[in-house]
Amino acid sequence: MAALLDLLETRPAVLAPVVLAVAYLIYQLFLRPSGLPDIPIVGARPGEWFPLARARWRNTRDMKTATEVAYSQYRDRAVVLPIAGAQDFVQLPIAEMQWLVDQPDSDVDLHAQVLDSLQLDFTVMDPRLIHQPMHQELISTVLTRETGNLVPALLDETRFSVDDLWGTDTEGFREICVYDAMRRIIGQVTNRVFVGLPLCRDQNLLAAGLAYAQDVPMSSTVLRFTPALLRPLVAPLVTLPNRLHTRKFYNILRPEVERRLAAFSARRSDPEKSGGNGYNGDNGEGKEPNDFLQWSITQAAALGDPYHASPDTLSGRILLLNFASIHTSSFAITHVLLDLASSTSPAQLEELRAEIASVLAAHGGTWNKRALAAMEKLDSAMRESQRVNSFVTIATARKVVKEGGIVTPSGVHVPKGVVLCAPSYPVFHNPDIYPEPEVFKPFRFAEKRAAPTVDGKEGEKEKDSYVQRARQAFATTSPEYTAFGHGRHACPGRFFASSELKLMLAYIITHYNIEPLEQRPSNFWFGMNRIPPMKATIRVRRRKTSV
Ligand code: HEM
Numbered sequence: 001m002a003a004l005l006d007l008l009e010t011r012p013a014v015l016a017p018v019v020l021a022v023a024y025l026i027y028q029l030f031l032r033p034s035g036l037p038d039i040p041i042v043g044a045r046p047g048e049w050f051p052l053a054r055a056r057w058r059n060t061r062d063m064k065t066a067t068e069v070a071y072s073q074y075r076d077r078a079v080v081l082p083i084a085g086a087q088d089f090v091q092l093p094i095a096e097m098q099w100l101v102d103q104p105d106s107d108v109d110l111h112a113q114v115l116d117s118l119q120l121d122f123t124v125m126d127p128r129l130i131h132q133p134m135h136q137e138l139i140s141t142v143l144t145r146e147t148g149n150l151v152p153a154l155l156d157e158t159r160f161s162v163d164d165l166w167g168t169d170t171e172g173f174r175e176i177c178v179y180d181a182m183r184r185i186i187g188q189v190t191n192r193v194f195v196g197l198p199l200c201r202d203q204n205l206l207a208a209g210l211a212y213a214q215d216v217p218m219s220s221t222v223l224r225f226t227p228a229l230l231r232p233l234v235a236p237l238v239t240l241p242n243r244l245h246t247r248k249f250y251n252i253l254r255p256e257v258e259r260r261l262a263a264f265s266a267r268r269s270d271p272e273k274s275g276g277n278g279y280n281g282d283n284g285e286g287k288e289p290n291d292f293l294q295w296s297i298t299q300a301a302a303l304g305d306p307y308h309a310s311p312d313t314l315s316g317r318i319l320l321l322n323f324a325s326i327h328t329s330s331f332a333i334t335h336v337l338l339d340l341a342s343s344t345s346p347a348q349l350e351e352l353r354a355e356i357a358s359v360l361a362a363h364g365g366t367w368n369k370r371a372l373a374a375m376e377k378l379d380s381a382m383r384e385s386q387r388v389n390s391f392v393t394i395a396t397a398r399k400v401v402k403e404g405g406i407v408t409p410s411g412v413h414v415p416k417g418v419v420l421c422a423p424s425y426p427v428f429h430n431p432d433i434y435p436e437p438e439v440f441k442p443f444r445f446a447e448k449r450a451a452p453t454v455d456g457k458e459g460e461k462e463k464d465s466y467v468q469r470a471r472q473a474f475a476t477t478s479p480e481y482t483a484f485g486h487g488r489h490a491c492p493g494r495f496f497a498s499s500e501l502k503l504m505l506a507y508i509i510t511h512y513n514i515e516p517l518e519q520r521p522s523n524f525w526f527g528m529n530r531i532p533p534m535k536a537t538i539r540v541r542r543r544k545t546s547v
Pocket of ligand 1: 110397491
C-alpha cells in the first residue's frame, strides 16, 4: 500500500487511465445527450436528478410494471421506455403500430435493431451471414410452401422423439421436466426439416445448436453493458463459448454438407443421372432430400457466389436457423402443455381429442396440412397459450435509420438511432380486448371463428366469413396479437412453427394422459422477455388407445 502511495506521489500520471475510464463511464451513464424526443419517461420521477439513468434501472428491475405503466398511463401518446443494457425505446400508442410496421426499411429497420440488441457483429462468428441473410428468404418462400409436404417427416420425428423421451409404458405415470424434454424434441423434429436423417438425431449437433442459442443472448447482454468503444476488445473473450459451439456445430455438419455438395455437382454435370433436373443432390435412394440444407445448396448455386456454397456458410445458416427457431418453439410447446395440465378441465381435453379424431377420420386417417388447418380448437389452444405467455413484451421494435429522423402520426419527431416499438404484454392482458385475460381459455379463438359474420351479399358473406376465420388462426398477426410480431417483418417461420407445434401437441394429447397440476407453475421475466418455468415437471402416462 505504502509503495502504491509512493508511486502516486512521485508519478501521478499513472492515475490518468483510471481517471479517464471513470470520467468516460460517468459521461456514458449520466451526461451523454440522449437524443430522445422531449416526451414523458416511463419510470422517471418528477424533479429527480438523472431521470433517464434512474428510470432505466427501475424499469429493468420490474419490466412487468414498466410495460403496464407505459401502456395504461400513456395509452394515446408516445413515451420513452428506457431499459438498462438495451436501447432507450420510444413506445408508440397501439393505434400507431400499423403505421410503424408500414414504414419503409430505409426509414425504420428491424435488422438494424436486431443487429444492435443481439450484438450480432460480435456474437455471430461470421457476420456476413447476417448481413446477407439468404436463409430468411428461404424461410418465407420454400419452407412455408413445403410445410405441407413435410408433415409426414414431422410426424415421424415427433413420434420417434416423444416416444423416446416420454416413454411408452401404459401402466405407470412418469415424471418429466417439460422444458427439458420439449427443447430436445423440438430440436430433433425441427432439424429433421433443416438437415434430415440421421443428423437430426445427433445429440452432439443438437447440444451445440442449443448451447449456441444460449450463448448469443448471454454474450450480447454482457456486450450491451460494455461501452461501445471497448466492445471490440472485450468481445473475443465474452464470445469464446459462441466460437467453441459454432466450431463444434460446423465440424459435425461438415461431412454431410460436403457429401451433398459433391452429389449436387455430380448431378449437375451429368443431368442424365439426376432424373433430368440437373442440380439435385442425392439422399442415397436416388431422390433429392427435401430439407433446408438442400434448398440452401440450390439457392447458393443460383446465386453463383462461392461464399454462399462453402460448407462453413451453409453450416452457419443452419446454426442461425437453430438459433431463431429452437428456443421460441420450445417455449411455446412448454407453455401450452403446462396450461393444458393446470388450467383445462378434463372435458376440454376430451373435446380437443374428439376434434382431432373426427378431423383425422374425415381426412382418411392421414395427417396433412389441410387436416391440421381444420383442427380449429387445437389451433385456438396454441394461439391462446401464446396470448397468455408470449415471450414478446414489447413488439415490432424498429430502429430509425433515416437521416434527420422521422415524425410519428401524432407529431413526435424521433431522431435517427432511436428504437421505436409498440406495446404487447399489456395488450395481451387488456380485459377490453381479451375478457378475463388472466384465464387460459383454450377455445377463445375457436369461438370467435364460429361467431356469426356480418350480413351482406352471398359472395361477400363467404369472403367475410373466410377472412374472419383466418384472422383468428394461430399464425395470424395484428396490433392486438403480436406473439409473432406484426407487419411485413413478422416472423417468417410462423406458418411452419404453427404446423409443427400443432402436430406435436396433437400427438402428445392423443397418446398421453397428463396428470392435472393444482397450479400453473409461474413464468418469469428475463430482461424484456417472459420465459416458461424451466424446471416445472408433469406426470404423464401413455394411453392405451390413441384417441
Ligand atoms: C413459436 C415459435 C416462434 C415464435 C413465437 C417466433 C417469434 C418471432 C418474433 C416475435 C419475431 C420478430 C418479428 C417482428 O419484430 O415483427 C420473429 C422473427 C423471426 N423469426 Fe420467429 N418465431 C418462432 C419460430 C420461428 C421459426 C421456426 C423460424 C425459422 C424456421 C423463425 C425465424 C425467424 C426469423 C428469421 C425472424 C427475423 C425476421 C426478419 O428479420 O425479417 N421463427 N420470430
